Amino acid sequence: MDYIKKQLPDSLTKTGGIMLAVGVLILIMAFIFTPERAFFDYLWIYLFMVSIGVGSLALVALEYLVGATWSTPFRRITEILASLTPVLIILAIPLFFGLHDLFHWTHAEAVEHDAVLQSKSPYLNVPFFMARTAFCLLLWVLFYYMLTRNSEKQDIDGDPKYTKRNVTLSTIFAALFVITITIAAIDWAMSLEPHWFSTIFGVYYFAGTVIAALAASTFASIKLKEGGYLDKSLGEDSFYSLGTLMFGFNVFWAYIAFSQFILIWYADLPEETFWLIHRWEGSWKFVSLALLFFHFVLPFLILVGRNAKTNLGLLKWMAPWMLVAHALDLYWLIFPTLFRGNASFGWQELSFPLIVIGLTMVVFKLSANKKNLMAIKDPKMQMGLDFHL
Amino acid sequence: MIGKILKKLDDKFLKSEPRTGELFAVAALFDTPDQIIHAAEKVSDSGYKKFDVLTPYPVHGMDGAMNLKPTGIGWVGLIAGMSGTFLAFLMIWWMVGINYPNIFGGKPYFNLPASIPIMFELTVLLSALTLVGSLIALFMKLPANANPLMDTDFIKRVTSDKFGIYIEAKDPKFKLEEVRAMFESLGSTSVSNIHDAEYDLGDTKNPLLNGKFIGAMLGTSVAVVGITYFVLNVLLFLPPFNWMHYQPKVLPQTESKFFKDGFSMRKPVEGTVARGFMPYEFKGMPDSMVVITPNPLPVTQKVLDLGKKRFDTYCSPCHGFYGKGDSRLRGQFPVPPTLHSQKVTNWKDANIYHVITNGQNTMPSYASSISRDDRWAIIHYLRVLQRSANAPDSDLETK
Known part of the structure; x- marks a missing residue:
């Protein structure tokens, strides 16, 4: 391989910084005028950042765990995307001030007269909630540093022992990730409706995070390849598996979403159905239908063929498409708690795309400054570059 | 293998x-x-x-x-x-x-x-x-x-x-x-x-026409069809929902697999009397020995309705709906007598009760099919029929 490190353009930080600043400004305005809504927007942003950051970390671990060779040229890009994980700790702080606006179960006077919430209070209480969030975040950041440090050390001497260490770390992380992402999904998204419960909810959110991480990695990889930042010998066949995984996890997401739906629909118990009914009232109906078609049906039909997955021009569009679909998915999960009866999209929600895109660009550039964009001395790198279908 | x-x-x-x-x-x-x-x-x-x-x-x-x-x-x-x-x-x-x-x-x-x-x-x-x-x-x-x-x-x-x-x-x-x-x-x-x-492949030019081959194919087909039938219709057969068509209750005229004697219906315990079927004390005795007792039932609309119902069911096939002997079975039996005769009109209620219970000439006993009270109700209704056939002109006068 003949990889030569090229610095990413500074316009990335400039454009990203401006977007981020405008987004934060809108969010601050929203905090002044509609504080409750602003916290929901912030939760939306936060969960999306978790999806990309922690999802990318899980993807890196997964690739180590199964010994994938095709993914080796892309792994560093996924690692750079995972550098959003440490940022999540800072981003979590404002959220703790909004607990009262976001979560009904924090209202002591409401819990007092509610048998269901009382019985759930050993789990759903503020100190334990904060402890769980801190545990998950610290665990993710710990594994982020351990995995990336080994990977970067390998750039210097190419010692295979770092790969072995990372495989062991990934094995441990895979088990812990499943637990922590379930906790995160239940705490941050499901407990918005504290009376409702779904045991598959953690898997549902997990499927979404992996799609988001894959889409972000695919988009970044294609952009970097077009800009000539990656090795010249990286061919289109290598992108096939990214597209296939994106397609596969999208089908998995639909499978889980349908599994959740059909059990609630079949049992028809009022304690479960109200959650879906809120998402079928008024204009929420169209959001639900849009989710079905935009997140599953259309991407399925577009990506099902083999040629679609090696067509970089198409993948470059399908990756942002899936990111928007995941944002819609999170919107569908979070906002019916706030907007009962009808969906709403106001100027406050504009902060979401601006902050999400801006922050990702800035963090990506800052993180990439110090690193090679490819794991140059990974023992599997040549096999990854030689990958053919 | x-x-x-x-x-x-x-x-x-x-x-x-x-x-x-x-x-x-x-x-x-x-x-x-x-x-x-x-x-x-x-x-x-x-x-x-x-x-x-x-x-x-x-x-x-x-x-x-x-x-x-x-x-x-x-x-x-x-x-x-x-x-x-x-x-x-x-x-x-x-x-x-x-x-x-x-x-x-x-x-x-x-x-x-x-x-x-x-x-x-x-x-x-x-x-x-x-x-x-x-x-x-x-x-x-x-x-x-x-x-x-x-x-x-x-x-x-x-x-x-x-x-x-x-x-x-x-x-x-x-x-x-x-x-x-x-x-x-x-x-x-x-x-x-x-x-x-x-x-x-021997002498056969076309292997498809080989006798052994055709035999093997036929044998396989029969075996597959037989096994399929056996598996689907015997081993795996589940009766579809039959809308309660089959019930584990006893039906009349069916053998019981539960009782030793094979009868589905049970006989009453000896020495007991079914409600409404008190034994008749003049059973088998001639008419002259009957001690005349009055009809125990009051004459009310309810009793007359019951009497009409029972009369139409049990008596009218021979005696006719109006008791004139104009029965639906006329010609198949000796013509039964009219109930409007002087003899029957003059009979006391107890005499009629005696005939219903014991039977007379070709008329069998109705003791087992009509309960005691129903018999007395039939007699009340018979009196209504007799009166309606011989109504005096004064009945038509209005007040």
């Missing part, structure tokens, strides 16, 4: 081993994926068309090395899969919507959510089976049921630990010595000629 049977059949019909049929192909084995990629490139670059590569696992980059055009197998899978989706939809829609509508869990007869898992399963099943089927069809070139490569050392190794390539003798460029020399120069560990197998 099947393997042994096939071996026996082979031993019986196969003309010779090693095979002596026409040359089918020249096959070569290689040790590494790199070698097989290199060999495939060399073969396709040399202009051979009828060749194929067999490896124990997918070797990446083989499509390019063999210079293969994009395969259309994806379309086969897509069409088969979509047929599965559509067929499952049609099947569920017809079964639960039209043929056997049942309500499950308060849902509509046909509903989409419950059908989606079945549509999904059939999509996977049909596309998987079709793809396996088309693989067999392409490899064996149906209707042939075997490929000459089968049962050779070559195929045994490529399904285990070696990488194989073969060039068919039908290829226009095929020249035995050239092909063998090329494989050897590529570093093959084993180059072999593969011949068609020749079978001894």
